[in-house]
Amino acid sequence: MAGAFIVIEIKNLTKIYPGGIVGVRDINLTIQTGVFGLLGPNGSGKTTLMRIMATLLEPTEGTILIDGYDVRRDRPQIRRLLGYLPQDFGLYPHLTAFEMLDYLALLCDIQDAAQRKRIIDDALERVHLTDVRDRKLGTFSGGMKQRVGIAQAILNAPRLLIVDEPTAGLDPEERVRVRSLLSELGEGRVIILSTHIVEDVLAVADSLAIMHHGRVSFSGTAAELLEQVAGRVWQLELERKELADIKEQFPITSVLRARNGVQVRLIADGIEHPRATPVEPTFEDAYIWLMGQ
Numbered sequence: 001m002a003g004a005f006i007v008i009e010i011k012n013l014t015k016i017y018p019g020g021i022v023g024v025r026d027i028n029l030t031i032q033t034g035v036f037g038l039l040g041p042n043g044s045g046k047t048t049l050m051r052i053m054a055t056l057l058e059p060t061e062g063t064i065l066i067d068g069y070d071v072r073r074d075r076p077q078i079r080r081l082l083g084y085l086p087q088d089f090g091l092y093p094h095l096t097a098f099e100m101l102d103y104l105a106l107l108c109d110i111q112d113a114a115q116r117k118r119i120i121d122d123a124l125e126r127v128h129l130t131d132v133r134d135r136k137l138g139t140f141s142g143g144m145k146q147r148v149g150i151a152q153a154i155l156n157a158p159r160l161l162i163v164d165e166p167t168a169g170l171d172p173e174e175r176v177r178v179r180s181l182l183s184e185l186g187e188g189r190v191i192i193l194s195t196h197i198v199e200d201v202l203a204v205a206d207s208l209a210i211m212h213h214g215r216v217s218f219s220g221t222a223a224e225l226l227e228q229v230a231g232r233v234w235q236l237e238l239e240r241k242e243l244a245d246i247k248e249q250f251p252i253t254s255v256l257r258a259r260n261g262v263q264v265r266l267i268a269d270g271i272e273h274p275r276a277t278p279v280e281p282t283f284e285d286a287y288i289w290l291m292g293q
Contacts, residue, residue, distance in 0.1 A: 023048035037205030083153030093138030143174025
């Protein structure tokens with residue numbers, strides 16, 4: 001199992017793809033918590049950052065230091081520290097869970113068969129798949145396949161675990177199961193959780209960064225993000241004909257059907273409306289407000 005937490009230092013990181021397409025630009029972050037959430041819409045630069053951190057992409061400028069090792073110069077040392085579950089992780093449907101992990105353990109140069117079995121048994125137990133170890137992967141649900149992906153990522157007992165969109169496409173029950181697993185695995189190692197799903201970050205992350213157009217828009221805790229909209233979230237009931245006018249004036253975070261029209265949540269420093277009531281902000285309010293900035 002992992003030792004003390006490692007420190008990840010992202011310094012002036014920029015990645016420009018051919019044609020001038022910006023992946024990430026001028027990112028500076030320090031990460032040293034259990035579960036760190038990387039939140040943002042699709043195309044915000046999350047996967048680019050993850051792939052650079054996993055030593056699969058070369059940065060254009062700047063670098064990342066992981067436990068003092070530089071992603072530009074020290075790739076073998078970094079790869080010994082990390083486990084990685086990419087968004088497009090593929091499985092061989094004709095293999096069982098044990099056979100798949102055994103094959104991947106061999107690729108990790110774990111040559112001793114008895115040692116491989118111990119490591120695989122432990123990984124399957126950690127992801128709660130011991131009872132289906134001999135079932136073919138083609139019969140697994142989406143959530144079970146994701147847990148196999150997490151199992152392969154922890155075969156080498158990594159001190160840094162990177163998971164990219166691990167709950168995308170899963171039903172609500174499977175999403176909760178995968179999130180709970182990541183919480184369990186966060187003790188004793190750093191986990192970088194990249195997602196566009198607000199609920200995932202809120203459920204498991206100790207701290208987070210929000211990305212937009214390749215840049216970091218916010219870095220801190222969920223509580224610190226909520227502070228930015230404290231006292232600025234309002235709820236009011238409108239007739240439907242009023243909604244278009246309100247949308248032009250204020251950032252809207254939700255619109256729900258109400259008895260006599262619609263119930264709207266919006267963000268404003270102040271609002272003059274007879275049916276406006278101040279309400280406690282939610283994480284979704286703060287996130288949508290930040291994206292609008």
